[in-house]
Every structure is written in structure tokens, then in C-alpha cells.
Amino acid sequence: MTRQDDDRAAELRHEAYRSLLGAWALDACPRREAAELAQHLALCPDCAEEATRLRNAAGRLSPDEPLDPAGSLRQQVLDWCLARRPPQLPVPAWAAPYATETAKLDALLRDLGPEEWQEVAELPWYGGVQRWRPAEVLGHLTAVDGYLAPGLGLPDPVPGTAVTAPARVPAQHGPTSRPPVQGSPAAGVLERTSRLLAVQAGLAPGTVRAQWRRQGHALVRSAALRPQGGATVDFGFARLPLRDAFVDRAFECWVHGDDIARAVDYPYPPPLPRHLRLMVDLAVRMLPVALAATRPPVAGPGRVLRLVIEGPAAGEWLIPLDGFDTGGPQVAELVLDGLEFCNLVAAHRDPDRIPAGEHGDRAAIREVLRAAPLLSRP
Amino acid sequence: METAGPVPSWDEQIHWRLAQGEETALAELYDRLAPLVHGLAGRILTDQTAAEQLTREVFGQLWEHPESFDPRQGSLRAWLGSLTRRRALDRLRLDHTDDRELRRRAGAARAQYVVDSLPDPLRETIALAWFDGRSYQETARQLGITDQAAKQRLRLALQLLATELADEEDES
Numbered sequence A: 001m002t003r004q005d006d007d008r009a010a011e012l013r014h015e016a017y018r019s020l021l022g023a024w025a026l027d028a029c030p031r032r033e034a035a036e037l038a039q040h041l042a043l044c045p046d047c048a049e050e051a052t053r054l055r056n057a058a059g060r061l062s063p064d065e066p067l068d069p070a071g072s073l074r075q076q077v078l079d080w081c082l083a084r085r086p087p088q089l090p091v092p093a094w095a096a097p098y099a100t101e102t103a104k105l106d107a108l109l110r111d112l113g114p115e116e117w118q119e120v121a122e123l124p125w126y127g128g129v130q131r132w133r134p135a136e137v138l139g140h141l142t143a144v145d146g147y148l149a150p151g152l153g154l155p156d157p158v159p160g161t162a163v164t165a166p167a168r169v170p171a172q173h174g175p176t177s178r179p180p181v182q183g184s185p186a187a188g189v190l191e192r193t194s195r196l197l198a199v200q201a202g203l204a205p206g207t208v209r210a211q212w213r214r215q216g217h218a219l220v221r222s223a224a225l226r227p228q229g230g231a232t233v234d235f236g237f238a239r240l241p242l243r244d245a246f247v248d249r250a251f252e253c254w255v256h257g258d259d260i261a262r263a264v265d266y267p268y269p270p271p272l273p274r275h276l277r278l279m280v281d282l283a284v285r286m287l288p289v290a291l292a293a294t295r296p297p298v299a300g301p302g303r304v305l306r307l308v309i310e311g312p313a314a315g316e317w318l319i320p321l322d323g324f325d326t327g328g329p330q331v332a333e334l335v336l337d338g339l340e341f342c343n344l345v346a347a348h349r350d351p352d353r354i355p356a357g358e359h360g361d362r363a364a365i366r367e368v369l370r371a372a373p374l375l376s377r378p
Numbered sequence B: 001m002e003t004a005g006p007v008p009s010w011d012e013q014i015h016w017r018l019a020q021g022e023e024t025a026l027a028e029l030y031d032r033l034a035p036l037v038h039g040l041a042g043r044i045l046t047d048q049t050a051a052e053q054l055t056r057e058v059f060g061q062l063w064e065h066p067e068s069f070d071p072r073q074g075s076l077r078a079w080l081g082s083l084t085r086r087r088a089l090d091r092l093r094l095d096h097t098d099d100r101e102l103r104r105r106a107g108a109a110r111a112q113y114v115v116d117s118l119p120d121p122l123r124e125t126i127a128l129a130w131f132d133g134r135s136y137q138e139t140a141r142q143l144g145i146t147d148q149a150a151k152q153r154l155r156l157a158l159q160l161l162a163t164e165l166a167d168e169e170d171e172s
Helices: A003-019 A021-025 A031-043 A045-059 A071-084 A096-110 A134-148 A185-200 A205-224 A242-264 A273-294 A338-345 A362-375 B010-019 B023-045 B048-064 B076-094 B099-117 B120-131 B136-143 B147-171
Strands: A121-125 A128-132 A232-234 A239-241 A304-310 A315-320 A330-337 A357-360
Touching (some): A021 A045, A021 B147, A045 B147, A071 A096, A071 B023, A071 B048, A096 A205, A096 A242, A096 B023, A121 A134, A205 A242, A205 B136, A232 A242, A273 A315, A273 A362, A304 A338, A330 A362, A338 A362, B010 B076, B023 B099, B076 B099, B099 B147, B120 B136
Parallel strands (some): A304 A330
Antiparallel strands (some): A121 A128
């Protein structure tokens, strides 16, 4: 080896040690590398000087990361601001649950460490249990949220999807759902999910999270430009007005956020009462569809069940049992807590064991309790 | 680093949207910068209720007067950090906190404030390595960057921190 080669090698080693100084000052390099660097520092005044400077700077860092703001502070701050200057472009009431639930899930994700991103969450639905890591849950949420994208002029995140803008229909009133088309509702959802997960395989969790978050922001912003919420979203197995579709997506974001939180053993608060009420209301309006799927429709005015929801989302609803007409005789009353009802609809509770107040026709009550989880999807 | 150019930076876009009165812009701003504002307020005021109150006021200030921020003068993160720090210290003075205690808390918050004001990639990297106690290799894996890039970011972040803190000592 020539002397020039020696100098060149020494220079390279010097650069390699120098680049390690930041990690060393933060105690972020393995012991062996730290020991080698210490030997170099004894011989190299340049590196030694920078090492001292960076160590001193690191010494000024507090050992603890500041406390995250409490989740409840978000709404307080937004309300405080909006009371002082009303927004020119408000978030429609029907998109607010989605905006809030996605922000809540994002705040949980911010705290996940590398090991927690590797935990496997269980996502029960009536057809089984999906087992996904948090980033895969986000991929799933991105894929299904993506059903809303084309109608709002946004790109579909799932590759290979034919982009067909759904037909615009006037805003509907009253029951908005219709019986599902043939085939399992889950099949299309799972197929879209697996196509997106295939593309996202190998991406860092932070990248998947950013993609999900970016689409969520774009969806809410587009919703604010369409306060009527009348466009129709085609989920493949059901078509919902945009305003209902947003509530549906908020519901799933909460349920799956809770699935992730369970897997990593973090607390996860329920939706705000006014948002929970919108979710209960949507589920109640979908129930006749689930009931109809269990048996053929009955001619004439059918039986009606009164659902009394207790708790923060308290309210009363009439559920037609034999079709879509609430004009028939009321045969039973079912009293449930709002959160429990939502958990039942998400197939996160056993319909035969859920605590409920029951009055009247027990068979009718069983029909409703057992039909509710049929609304669940992966 | 967010730089001016043909594509508006996040700062410029959010600032424009705040001025337009977009509620979604306020929410996105909160989600990104509330940990900074609340964390800094908590570190200086050492009181949860006071920190939450100050967080409301700081976001309220920007929402009510978006024109008070000028994207050409620096990043929104640095601007909000500076506003929070100033207001928090004002509050301590109102409470007749003595000068030595005031300087101690301001100093403790200073390093935090500098780190909080670093560009996102540097801040994320230093947070993983320091607060979470990860090696630079683990940090690199978590962020999906090379080991070399992680080392560079840690070194650059500390160099910036050292320079800022030295400047401050010169001033005082």
C-alpha cells in the first residue's frame, strides 16, 4: 500500500467517526461503535472539540418529552377559536365526527413506538376476525375511505380501480339505505383492502399513516365545499348519501382505532355525545336492511320496535321489523346504552349476552339484537 | 425544510386557508402544532390548567389574526413556539415570579423550543433517539431512512441546537 492510500483510508475513517458524533452525543450508538469512537477522539482534536460541543447541547435537552395535550383539549380549543371568529367555510355537522375520529386516531398513532407498530390488532366482524398490524388497519381504512374519493373529485388510493364518478342524486330524506346487492358486502371491501396493502407492503408505518391522514384531510376539506352532502357514495354493496357515508366512515375509524388501542394497551375514549348520536341514528336507519336480509318482506304494515338509547347519545327510535314502514303496531321496547348499541352493530358484543332492558315481544327483540351485527364489515 | 418556491409550502397553504376562514385549516394546524404549543406552555408554566388556557389563547390569536404571521419571516412552527414562550413568561411575570425562577424556567424551555422549531425530519429523528432512547439504527428503521441519513440528521440537529444556545448566551 502506498502512503497516499494510507492517508486516504485514514481520511475515510475520520469522516465515518465524524458522522457518528451526533448519535454518540445522544447515547444512540451501540457500545462497540462508541468505544471505537472514544479511541478516535483521543487522537483527533477536531472531532474531540465537536464531540464536546454536541454533548453540551444534548445535556440541555430535558430527559422527558413534554406531555401530549389531553384529547379533550382539541374540541375546547377549536370551539374557543370558532366562537371568536366564525368560520367562512365550516366543517358540516355530518363530517365533524369523521374529522374528530381521524384526529383522535392520529394522536394515538403519534405515540406508537416501533414495537407497537408490530403488534397485531384483532378486528372482529360478524363474518370472522381480521388480524392486522396498525399500519395494515390504516391501509384498510384508507382503502374504504377511498370509496368517497372519486365523488369528491379526489383520486382513488386503490390502484387498478376504474374511476367512475357516481351519479349525483338529490339529497334523500328518511331511510336512505336499500337492500344490499347480491354477494357478500365484505368481499369488495376485503378485495380493495388487499390490493392497497399489496402496494403498501414494505412502506414505513409513518408513510402509510401520512397517506391515510392526507386523504382524510382532503375528504373533510372537500366535504366543507359541499355542505348539502347530497352526492351518493357507492360502496359496492350499498349506496349512501355523502352525509351518511361520512358518519359511516367515522364509525369505522372509531371502532378500528379502538381495536388498535386494545392491541397496544392504550386508553381510547368514545366519540363525543353528539357524534355518537349521529352514529346511532345511521345504524338504526340501516337496521331494516339487515332485518330484511334475514327473511322475506311481509305485505302490509308490519311490527314496530321502539329502541330507547340511554347514556350520552340518548334518544328514541322506531324500527320497522317487517319492511320499511313504521306505521304498524309497536310490539316491543328495547333499552340499550348508546356505546353498547354501537359495539353490537360493530359485532364487538354478543347479542345474546348484551345487557338490555326488554319489554314486550321477546322474539322481536331477539330479531333486532341478532340482526344488528349483520351491519358490521371488516 | 420548507422552502419558498413554485409549490406553496405547508405553512403558506395553511396560512392562506386560515385567512380564508377554513375550519379544516384550524383543525389541521391544531393537530400538527398543539403538541409544541401545549408542551412548551406546560414546561414553562408547570401547571396543566394554565397550559391548556394558554394553548387556547395562542391558537385563538392566530385564528383571529392570521395576518399577524408572515410566512416570509420564518416557519409557523417557530412563530407559534416564540409566541407561546413569550406569553407564558408574561404570565409568570404577572404572577410575580421572581427573576431567578423566571430565568430558570425560560432556560429550561429554551432547548425544548429550539428542538420544537427544528425542521420536521430533524425533530422526528432526535425525538426517537433521545426521548425514546433508540439507537441510530433503530431510529433509521423506524423512519424508513438509511443509517447514514439518521446519523447525519442527529449530528445536524445537535449542531443547530448548540449554535442557537450559544447565540442566546451571547445575547444575555
